Amino acid sequence: MGKKGLSKVDLIFEKVDPKEVLTKAFKMTSDGIIKEMLDSGLKGRGGAGFPTGLKWKYTAAEKEPVKYIVCNADEGEPGTFKDREILDKVSYKVYGGMAIAGKAIGARNGIVYLRGEYRFLLPQLMKELESFHKMISEIGYDFKINYCLGSGAYICGEESALFESVEGFRGEPRNKPPYPTTSGVFGKPTSINNVETLVTTMMIIKHGAAKFTELGTKDSRGSKVFSVSGDTPTPGIFELELGMTVQEFVNEFGDGDTKAVQVGGASGFCVPRKKFQNTIIGFEGVPTGGSMKLFNSSRSMYNVLHNYLDFFVEESCGQCTPCRVGCQQLLKGVEKVKKGEVKSTYLNELIKLADTMKIASKCGLGQSVGNAFRTIVENFREEIIY
Amino acid sequence: MYQVGNLVKELSDKHGRARESLMPILQGIVEKHNYLTDEAMVEVARELDISAAEVYGTASFYTFLDTSVRGKYVIRVCKTITCSMKGKAEIIQTLEDMLKIKVGETTSDKMFSIVETNCIGWCHKAPAILINEIPYTELTPEKVVEVIKGYMQKKIITGTHGEKRAK
Incomplete structure (x- = not known):
């Protein structure tokens, strides 16, 4: 049960004076900023949920003179559109978060990797960046941000694929380790953070970690911007306190x-009605980068699964076999089951394949295909078969 | 086919000739000419002093760096789940009927191409399309006809976010 219930928050889009917050941040030590992030319990808002403070701590510990802070604005997960809104409305807070991260890890350069689908935002974002650079030099701090534009590849949201893309190569994920904190973009120590994460860090500096931890639960601190779509009378972007159950979300x-x-x-989890009550949205239950899609009883979950698999077949970079072949076989497999060409027990084999992909795939894409596959097939088996 | 002329040189002067300049250069060519010809990619390879295979290998990885003929206006119809649930099929049908081409094809006057694309981040306003970089959302067949007619008649058709078409 979510003890918290559903409550709306205004932290991400709240207007702040960036100069005031940044002046405060720049007076702090690197350790002081990192401690604040660790105390806040902030976990990355892109979906994977790595503790932001730790990421900064590891990057700060590297001895290299040149380091980078990268903002991951390659928001490609189906059903996610909150970063677009954040960049559109409060890009100065994204830049501010990058400068704070820069101070924490010792980086003078920032890169924003913006997905090609959001190119229409670029002229506005560049103008706002110009004002930001002006403001930050007035404070007397040396930090510069550049933009890199994607060109329609979901996989470039994976951190190391993103670095490859920035460097001018095919967006194929790298082997890890080394992790980005040691060897990231251009082989330099890099902290790569999601758009929303960076904004949140700025708000933590403003309000303090203690205030931030009043929101959310032990495992999922703070609030989160949700992208709500599908069968809902109120689709859109909503900032909510973490800790609610799926039931509370559905009630709203x-x-x-x-x-x-x-x-x-598509790389997340399908929660059926019978589990609404006992599933918490957050790291103690089902984590999300913000994508929340509702389906009503008129929808075929076979079509939903088919659409997701189709997506993964196209977006798998093709580099590693488990993912490349696995995605194709899962798609072919459910089609065969639907047509009755194979027995329905073939679904069990496909689940095993998805599990193998989770273990054997090189990056998060192949590793997470099984999340949706397993949860849809297990909960809506009859819809897949008949 | 188009002649790439001085564009590659201009873009290389602007973005530099290091490997990380490759993407912005290719994006610049596509912005102007809608797709990459073999000639253009060979020219980029020469300018950056890398093999043409490297250029093609990179370009062909990215959906928006088309290496086959595309019209002046590339219509990308989102096919991911929410748009699919909210009437993507009707949007495609309307476009195909209106432009007399199928998905993946380009009109004979090289004005329009229709392609399907994965989630473009407008699920709350589905169904959505991009025409070049400009998003149009909450579409109905009637609205699509209106937008495309506007493009045909060279009228200014403002997108969802307020952007006007660039060319």
Whole structure:
């Protein structure tokens, strides 16, 4: 049970004076900023949920003179559109977060990797960046941000694929280790953070870690911007305190006939109605980068699964076999089951394949295909077969 | 086919000739000419002093760096789940009927191409399309006809976010 319930928060889009917050941050020591982040319990808002303070701590510990802070604005997860809104409305807070991160880890350069689908935002973002650079030099701090534009590849949201893309190569993920904190973009220690994470760090500096931890739960501190779509009377972008159950979410956003919620997009988890009550949205239950898609009883979960698999077949970079071949076989497999060409027990084999992909794939893409696959097939088996 | 002329040199002067300049250069060519010809990619390879295979290998990885003929206006229809649930099929049908081409094709006057694309981040306003970089959302067949007619008649059709078409 979520002890918290559903409550709306205004932290990310709240207007602040960036000069005031940054002046405060720049007076702090690197250790002081990192401690604040660690104390806040902030976990990355892109989906994977790595503790931001730790990421900064590891990058700060590297001895290299040149380091980078990269803002991951390659928001490609189906059903996620909150970073677009954040960049559109409060890009100065994204830049501010990058400068704070820069101070913490010892980086003078920032890169924003913006997905090609959001190119229409670029002229506005560049103008706002110009004002930011001006403001920051007035404070007397040396930090510069550049933009890199993607060109329509979901995989470039994976951190090391993103670095490859920035460097002018195919967006194929690298082997890890070394992790980005040791060897990231251009082989330099890099902290790569999601758009929303960076904004949150600025708000933590403003309000203090203690205030931030009042929100959310032990495992999921703070609030989160959710992208709500699908069968809902109120689709859109909402900032909510973490810790609510899927049931509470559905009570607010459902259309009265919600049969499933896909939490975390195509690479996330499908929660069926019978589990709404006992599933918490957050790291103690189902984590999400913000994508929340509601499906009502008129929807075929076979079509949903088919759409996701189709997506992964196209977006798998093709570099490693488990993911490249696995995605194709899962898609072919469910099609065969649907057509009755194979027995329905073939689904069990496919689940095993998805599990193998989780272990054997090189990056998060192949590793997470099984999340949606397993949760949809297990909860809506009859819809996949008949 | 287009002649790439001095564009590659201009873009290389602007972005530099290091490997990390490759993407912005290719994006610049596509912005102007809608797709990459073999000639253009060979020219980029020469300018950056890398093999043409490297250029093609990189370009062909990215959906928006088309290496086959595309019209002046590339219409990308989002096919991911929410858009799919909210009427993507009707949008495609309307476009195909109106432009007399199928998905993946380009009109004979090289004005329009229709392609499908994965999630473009407008799920709350589905169904959505991009025409070049400009998003149009909450579409109905009627609205699509209106938008495309506007492009045909060279009228200014403002996108969802307020951007006007660039060319």
